[in-house]
Amino acid sequence: MSEINRREALGLGVAALAGSLVSASAFAGAQLPDNVSKGDYESALKAWRSIVGEEWVFADTATLQPYMKKFIPDPFNRCVPMGAVAPQSLEEVQAIVKVAGKYGIPLWPVSTGKNMGYGQASPATPGQVILDLKRMNRILEVNVELGTALLEPGVTYQQLKDYLVENDIPLWIDVPTVGPIASPVGNTLDRGVGYTPYGEHFMFQCGMEVVLADGDVLRTGMGSLPNQKTWTAFKWGYGPYLDGMFTQSNFGIVTKMGLWLMPKPPVYKPFVVQFPKVSDIDRMIEALRPLRVSSLIPNCVLMMGAAYQLAMFKRRDEIYDGPGDIPDEHLERVAAENGLGAWNSYFALYGTQDSVAAIEQVVRPVLTAAGGNVYSEEEMHDNPWFHHHQQLMQGGLNLDEVGLTRWRGNGGGLAWFAPVGPVTGDDAREQAALATAILSKYGLDYTAAWAIGWRDLHHICALLYDRSDEQMHRRADECYRELVNEFGKRGWGVYRVGTAHMELAAQQFGEKNREVNQTLKRALDPKGIIAPGKSGIYN
């Protein structure tokens, strides 16, 4: 582990430098990695220009601006790229990787780089060049009968949805929040989640094409058969199943990915169950658990707190102008005024008229007995929050949650803190209390939601702050670090984390885990060309 610690220390050293550099000149190009001379870097840029064309290599402050935007706290501005290159094909990616290997320049691959709240296009450490795959945006295949698709990384959810609609294909997509601009490939590689029964994206992924650090191409699963027929249909292939290794990792660059799409059901019926009190959290989770574990409710139930809901469409000062934290009673009252509960759990049923009715009559009494108020479209009418989830739970797209970034001001600050715990009311209550206490200490609100996946409970805290307020920006970073550490100690590890806090998150998961990842990294990418620091992994 000493090697990892050394790397991290070096990284932090460079980070401090980067911070001062950026505030001085904002010329990211100055942050060269160790062992790379300015001459080497210029040679690499020249080689890349010859591969992708002048206009697709970015190495100055002005053209790099689109890659600088981030909502996550990064007060020392460490997560800053020094350049970017945007290939259009697999062959161009291979050639770019070979050049990177020759000069020892790390590449940070992004699909569309719109990962709002997890760092967008920003790399985990300074001195990296963004490998921007947005131009590789072909929908290579949609198999209507099987419900499979093969996509390049630059394809957006909107593009895929449009393709299905335009071709009258009765398949649904499953979107994460801010779906229109995000990439199915990128989101799945980060193990993102959505709102339909296909919400656990990596579960419904099938087949990858991966460029390795030496520029060679691996097709996973059945894709490695010379005359493959089931690359996007059969997940595992023969021998070790390797796709998982390429998620949340820096072991290769994924250039194609297969996904499964959900057949559009004849009937779709969305619901919300509202609980009036903030303290209802335990009874809500206890009531929903059996419905989810049994798949009676087939989609990932999002249990949205009132503060999170309100922050989508309102500013904090519209809700509360008192001192300190927003009191629970106040929040409950404002929620009620807006047709919301303190907790609002959205779920849906999918099937035929009769099968949906049959399940509804089982689900409703369970939730009602727990003190929830169950509503469907008839009662919720045009309630904007219901409308939002009503769209999402059928693979519809919207940008409503972008509003979260303005809760505390115009500076645009958002970081997801998302620990995973057991699906029990007691555990959720403990987690909520701990998160609230830590956030409060830093003057931040507990704006949270919960999601029950297959067997896990995700606690999704939106850490909302104003990035233009330098003090608050620093506090947000400190707060985030304390959250990761304090939750980690108690066995609540995060399922995903923003680029600025990947190293910290990895520290929670024990030394052996890191050693094995490092062993794999050294075997697959001995020069450390691909995304050093991704998920805390260095070569």
Added chain:
Amino acid sequence: MSEINRREALGLGVAALAGSLVSASAFAGAQLPDNVSKGDYESALKAWRSIVGEEWVFADTATLQPYMKKFIPDPFNRCVPMGAVAPQSLEEVQAIVKVAGKYGIPLWPVSTGKNMGYGQASPATPGQVILDLKRMNRILEVNVELGTALLEPGVTYQQLKDYLVENDIPLWIDVPTVGPIASPVGNTLDRGVGYTPYGEHFMFQCGMEVVLADGDVLRTGMGSLPNQKTWTAFKWGYGPYLDGMFTQSNFGIVTKMGLWLMPKPPVYKPFVVQFPKVSDIDRMIEALRPLRVSSLIPNCVLMMGAAYQLAMFKRRDEIYDGPGDIPDEHLERVAAENGLGAWNSYFALYGTQDSVAAIEQVVRPVLTAAGGNVYSEEEMHDNPWFHHHQQLMQGGLNLDEVGLTRWRGNGGGLAWFAPVGPVTGDDAREQAALATAILSKYGLDYTAAWAIGWRDLHHICALLYDRSDEQMHRRADECYRELVNEFGKRGWGVYRVGTAHMELAAQQFGEKNREVNQTLKRALDPKGIIAPGKSGIYN
């Protein structure tokens, strides 16, 4: 690849030797691996005896007999262990692995070694010591609310089922065929499949404890958190998802595994849809595909051919005494006499009375319109084949399929050949024709079934022969090899294969796939201690 080819050539050399040795003396202990002296092997045995006790190390012909039994063709008797050691705890496994590393002796881990038709406890190459984990048979945890379990490798399906029944826990297991004696951990590591909605076993696996080649222990996923709470509840953890790497592989020895169990539904209703003609295969698959892809039918549909069905309970000579292949018309007639179709597709609905009824009324007309006859328990009464699947589709246990091994005689010969193809009628027809032609050439019957998983079509051919007939044994091996090669060329790769044919199967999946697996093997097990040749992977 030259290194792999060299290894394979060496292996075959030793195999020929082994064959002659075994037919002469049957003393497997004589087959030492390259670079291991008799003295080293004796030292290792001594060290292992001090770890597990005298009685749990097996190194002579008599005590090794239980590890010699196999149904797969292996005419040169290459897949023969030279010894076996049976630890009782994680710590003993670690100590055994360290001794193996010291003396360079390969270990072939088995859970219960009852993998009928895939090689049982036999290793892929000679000169290996079986690491028999059957004594590690603790059910470490069953979480009733979440439907999760944590098991050691020696736990059998029967044992887990008994535990649930005795403790009145309303959770179901999902069994493969010959479930009672098989191990959930072993079957999942081989990526076996079953009959309920949880039939894709690896999909419902969550968390592993793995002993690495250096004797260190890795816990995957959330299990690596120091105070983990969701090891068996959240599959992915943080950073690269590694569990898949340890399936069908030799990268580590799995000593604990988490599984998800299915909540017992209020209503379970099994069905069969029979198609009368052998040539109905395409219409059957076309009819069932949309029902499976949409999850209207939630379990893995097994479409059993009449010959496969009959072979479970009858001998070939009871069915047919003519020359050559059994004619289709004859098979159809015998099937009808036994209350079977030429194809018999078993599926079930799970839910409430109303929801099951709602889905039944959608499913029935689709199948009837395709020419199928749909029957439920009322019509099938005590039909033994229906009874068999009626049990399996609710996680019930039986050994009915052991009968397959006696179809051609008392010698006990069975090898599964299981290629994966697209779920289309045309593809299935082509595959069936090719398999029938190759089998016929070697005087063997086409006794097959099909299964639609999530998006894939498994073609499950039971290659049935009489192992006591030396000529037929050789023909079965040659036939199996031709099947793997001819199907592989056409893009129909196997999902799983017996120990004697792992190298051959791996050859179908392309050079890059093998290179990457070898790179990983060398990184994680540089001395090649764990199961050389598993899935065609050598260090």
